[in-house]
Amino acid sequence: VKLPESCEWVLHCAAALAQLPAADTVSTGQLAEHFGVPAPYLAKQLAHLVRAGVLAASTGPRGGFRLARPAERITVLDVVEAVDGGTDPYQCRELRQQGRGAAPAAECTEPCALAATMRAAHDAWRASLAAVSLADIVGTLPAEIPERTRRLLARPR
Amino acid sequence: VKLPESCEWVLHCAAALAQLPAADTVSTGQLAEHFGVPAPYLAKQLAHLVRAGVLAASTGPRGGFRLARPAERITVLDVVEAVDGGTDPYQCRELRQQGRGAAPAAECTEPCALAATMRAAHDAWRASLAAVSLADIVGTLPAEIPERTRRLLARPR
């Protein structure tokens, strides 16, 4: 079980966008400097979020990224699965039906008990993340943080 | 989020050992043939389980692996974390304190809200896996399965 490091980047980017007025757009370069991460790769990950429908992108001057929905309707799970792919980390390859000890198909009508257990755990993980929205995250921050974020990410001109 | 494929191997191996009399030992070669997986690499993973205290290994003829504790006291989480390392998949690198938008340390006395959310989800995942023991897994299998397992993994001689 291991999440890409870029997952943290996009989570913080999404949280930062949630602290701004909904219509504001921020470019990749601004976000990259704000967090001290390489800009081109960050752009790649943000593109994944756009494809997943979490962010919206605008081109041209004063273009950039903004949230595709109100922050209340974007969960942490949406962001994480957008960058990670959302596939179950445990892939059951029906090991019980392979090798010398292969069980006949007649005894495998029910899903593998191990796979079911792993699946249930993954569902619990997803439910835990789906219960927290970006608005909830912003709500827990002390008031100074969003204020500075708004000031630093305000577009020059 | 992605688990190694070998995780499934060791889970099935541990489940198979749980179906045998507690004192029986099974060698790597037998388990590898039983499941149709490469033997040397499987040995490496089983060694991880030994280091984690889940399995016990015996050398010499009629040596091999057996459960280190009764199956009721070994949870699926024990096996998964033994092979995976048990580190939190989300590593908070305090991104909020880096880059141009770095927050002063005085405002970072509380843990990052994102990290706390991810941590809570990971805890939910762990709790879900810790609630299922190997004995529970064996209990859900139809009676024919453990019977065949015992017959096929019985040691020649």
Place this chain on the structure above:
DNA sequence: GCAGATCTACTCGGATAGGTGGTGTCCGAGTGCCTTGGG
């Protein structure tokens, strides 16, 4: 027949190469803003 030492064969454990996916970087296509010229 029995005990002891030896010998063998089987076991695990760590050190060693190769492939796949995340990490980091670059350049091109597209678009909205600003400028500038004319009416």
Place this chain on the structure above:
DNA sequence: CCCAAGGCACTCGGACACCACCTATCCGAGTAGATCTGC
């Protein structure tokens, strides 16, 4: 002074190398059991 067309600078999106981790494999150290010999 107002409007429209052109240029331009800035933006995202996809294609290209690099590195770490998982996968796969080998050989060596150690030990329990079986054997063989002597009493």
